[in-house]
Amino acid sequence: MSKKVKVNIKRQDSPDSGSYWQSFEMPVEVGMNVTTILLRIAATPTTVEGEKVAPVAYDACCLEEVCGACSMRINGKVRQACSALVENLLQEQPEITLEPMTKFPRVRDLLVDRRRLFESLKRVKAWVPVDGYGERGTPERMSQSDQEESYPLSRCMSCGCCMEACPQFNDKDDFIGPHAVSQAILFNTLPAGKPLEKERLDALADAGGIAACGNAQNCVKVCPKDIPLTISLAKAGRATTIHTIKRFLTR
Amino acid sequence: MSSQNATAALSPREKYYFLARRLHSLTGLMFSGFVCFHLLVNSTVLVSGESFQYCVEKIHTLEHMGLLVPVEMATIFFPIAFHTLFGIVILLTSEPNMTDYAYGGNIRYTMQRWSAVVILVFLALHIWHMHWLGKPFGGAKFDPENATTTAAAAMQSWSLWAPIYVLGVMATAFHLANGVWTALITWGVTIGPRSQKVSGYVCAGLGAFLLVAGLGAVRGFMTYSVARDGGETAIVEHVEDGGH
Numbered sequence: 004m005s006k007k008v009k010v011n012i013k014r015q016d017s018p019d020s021g022s023y024w025q026s027f028e029m030p031v032e033v034g035m036n037v038t039t040i041l042l043r044i045a046a047t048p049t050t051v052e053g054e055k056v057a058p059v060a061y062d063a064c065c066l067e068e069v070c071g072a073c074s075m076r077i078n079g080k081v082r083q084a085c086s087a088l089v090e091n092l093l094q095e096q097p098e099i100t101l102e103p104m105t106k107f108p109r110v111r112d113l114l115v116d117r118r119r120l121f122e123s124l125k126r127v128k129a130w131v132p133v134d135g136y137g138e139r140g141t142p143e144r145m146s147q148s149d150q151e152e153s154y155p156l157s158r159c160m161s162c163g164c165c166m167e168a169c170p171q172f173n174d175k176d177d178f179i180g181p182h183a184v185s186q187a188i189l190f191n192t193l194p195a196g197k198p199l200e201k202e203r204l205d206a207l208a209d210a211g212g213i214a215a216c217g218n219a220q221n222c223v224k225v226c227p228k229d230i231p232l233t234i235s236l237a238k239a240g241r242a243t244t245i246h247t248i249k250r251f252l253t254r
Numbered sequence: 255m256s257s258q259n260a261t262a263a264l265s266p267r268e269k270y271y272f273l274a275r276r277l278h279s280l281t282g283l284m285f286s287g288f289v290c291f292h293l294l295v296n297s298t299v300l301v302s303g304e305s306f307q308y309c310v311e312k313i314h315t316l317e318h319m320g321l322l323v324p325v326e327m328a329t330i331f332f333p334i335a336f337h338t339l340f341g342i343v344i345l346l347t348s349e350p351n352m353t354d355y356a357y358g359g360n361i362r363y364t365m366q367r368w369s370a371v372v373i374l375v376f377l378a379l380h381i382w383h384m385h386w387l388g389k390p391f392g393g394a395k396f397d398p399e400n401a402t403t404t405a406a407a408a409m410q411s412w413s414l415w416a417p418i419y420v421l422g423v424m425a426t427a428f429h430l431a432n433g434v435w436t437a438l439i440t441w442g443v444t445i446g447p448r449s450q451k452v453s454g455y456v457c458a459g460l461g462a463f464l465l466v467a468g469l470g471a472v473r474g475f476m477t478y479s480v481a482r483d484g485g486e487t488a489i490v491e492h493v494e495d496g497g498h
C-alpha cells in the first residue's frame with residue numbers, strides 16, 4: 004500500500020481573485036474516493052513542494068451520490084467527488100485533476116454557488132402548490148405507465164452536472180437548464196402538480212426556456228442519476244408549442 | 255392568467271424569444287426543402303446539358319406569370335434571411351465544449367455551428383456568383399436563358415470555385431441533415447432515444463443523398479464543355495423549345 008497518487012487542484016482564494024494550481028500527493032487507500040482525498044488534504048495541507056497551505060475548500064454532504072453537493076470537474080469531466088473512486092480514475096490517467104464547475108460563480112477553491120440552479124426550479128414552479136391543498140381532496144391516482152415515466156425524473160438531486168456540460172447553459176443566455184425543464188415535465192405529469200401546469204408551460208415558453216436548448220444531448224450523458232433528460236426536453240418542446248398556439252388563439 | 259403581471263415588464267427579446275426560435279427552426283426546414291429541390295435540379299446536368307436547361311425553363315415559367323420573384327422572396331429569400339440573422343444570434347449564445355465532452359451528439363452540435371459559418375460565407379459568394387441579386391456587384395454569371403453554358407462557364411472561370419462549391423455542398427448537406435434531425439426533436443416529433451436513433455439514420459441517408467447530388471452537380475458543371483469560339487460562349491441548349 005505504498006502507491007501514491009498525485010492530485011492537481013485548481014484553487015481560488017475568493018470569488019473575485021484569480022485561480023492557480025497546486026499539487027498534492029498522498030498514499031492511495033482501499034476504496035478511496037475524491038472526497039477522501041480532500042479530507043486528507045484538509046488534515047495535512049502540504050503541497051508536493053512541501054509548502055504548508057490553506058486547506059482546499061469543497062462541498063460534500065451525503066457521501067453517497069444523493070445530495071448533489073460535491074459536483075466538480077474531475078479529470079476534465081463533471082461528476083460527483085464522493086462517487087469518483089481513485090482506483091478507477093487512475094486507470095484513466097496517472098494523475099487526478101480537480102477543478103470547480105465553470106458554469107456557476109466560484110466561491111472558493113472547489114466550492115461554487117449553485118443558486119442559478121435553484122432559481123431555475125423556481126421559474127418553472129417545480130413544486131406542488133400547498134395552499135388549499137387539503138380542501139382539494141386526494142389527487143387522482145396515476146396510471147402505472149405514468150408512474151414508470153415519472154419516477155426516474157424524481158431522482159434529480161440538483162447537482163448541476165447537466166448544466167455544467169450543456170453548451171447552451173452559460174452567461175450569454177438565461178437558459179434555465181435541462182434539469183428544470185425535466186422537473187417541469189415531472190410536476191406537469193403528477194396529478195397533484197396539475198393546477199400549475201399552464202404556468203409551468205408559460206415559463207417554458209419564456210426567454211431562456213425550452214427553446215434555448217440546442218440538442219447537444221450532453222446533459223443526458225453526464226447525468227449521474229441517468230435521468231432521461233432528452234425525453235423531457237422533447238416532450239417540453241411539443242407541449243410548449245401546443246400551449247403557446249392555444250394561448251395565442253384564446254387571447 | 256399568470257402571464258398577465260409578467261407581460262407588462264417583458265422586453266421584446268423576452269416576449270418573442272420562443273416564437274423567434276420556432277421560426278428559426280421552421281425557416282430552416284423551409285430552406286431545407288428548397289435546397290433538396292435545388293441540388294436535385296442542378297444534378298440533372300449529369301444527364302445532359304439540355305436536361306438542366308429544361309428544368310430551369312420549367313421553373314422560369316413562373317416568371318411569365320410574374321410569380322417568380324414573389325415566390326422566390328416568400329419561400330426562399332426571407333426564410334433564409336431570417337434563419338441566418340437569428341442563427342447568428344443563437345451562435346453568439348453558444349459555448350461549445352466538444353473537447354471536454356466528445357460525445358456524438360455534442361460533436362454534431364458543434365459541427366452544426368461550424369457548418370453554419372461555412373454556409374454563411376458560401377451563400378454570400380454563391381448569391382454574388384450566380385444570382386441576379388449579384389448583378390450590381392459585377393456577379394450574376396448565370397443566365398437562365400442559357401443555363402447550362404453560363405453556369406458551367408461561371409464554375410470554370412476561376413480555379414477556386416470548384417473547391418468552394420465542394421465545401422459549400424458538404425457543409426450544407428451536413429447542416430441540413432443534422433438540422434432536420436434536431437428540428438424533429440425541437441417540435442417534439444421524435445421524443446425517445448429509439449425514435450431519435452431511427453430518425454438519425456434517415457437524416458444521415460438524406461444528407462448522404464444530397465452530398466452525392468450536390469457533388470455530382472459540381473462535377474457536372476466542371477466537366478461540361480463550354481465551347482469557345484473567338485471568346486464567345488457557344489450557346490448549345492437553347493434550341494428546340496418553343497417556350498418563348
Ligand code: HEM
Binds near residue numbers: 433436438
Ligand atoms: C443551406 C442553408 C441552411 C439550411 C438548409 C439550414 C437548415 C437548418 C435547420 C433545418 C435547422 C434545425 C432547426 C432546429 O433544430 O429546430 C438549423 C439549425 C441551425 N442553423 Fe441553419 N440552415 C442553413 C443555413 C444557416 C446559416 C447561414 C446559419 C447562420 C449563420 C445557420 C445557423 C443555424 C444554427 C445556429 C442552428 C442551430 C439552432 C439550434 O440549435 O436551435 N443556418 N438550420
Ligand code: SF4
Binds near residue numbers: 170171218222236
Ligand atoms: S440537449 Fe439541450 S439541455 Fe441538454 S446539453 Fe444539449 S443543449 Fe443542453
Ligand code: SF4
Binds near residue numbers: 071160164181228229
Ligand atoms: S438532471 Fe441529473 S445532472 Fe441534472 S441536476 Fe438533476 S441529477 Fe444532476
Ligand code: FES
Binds near residue numbers: 063064070083085
Ligand atoms: S456528497 Fe452528496 S452527492 Fe457527493
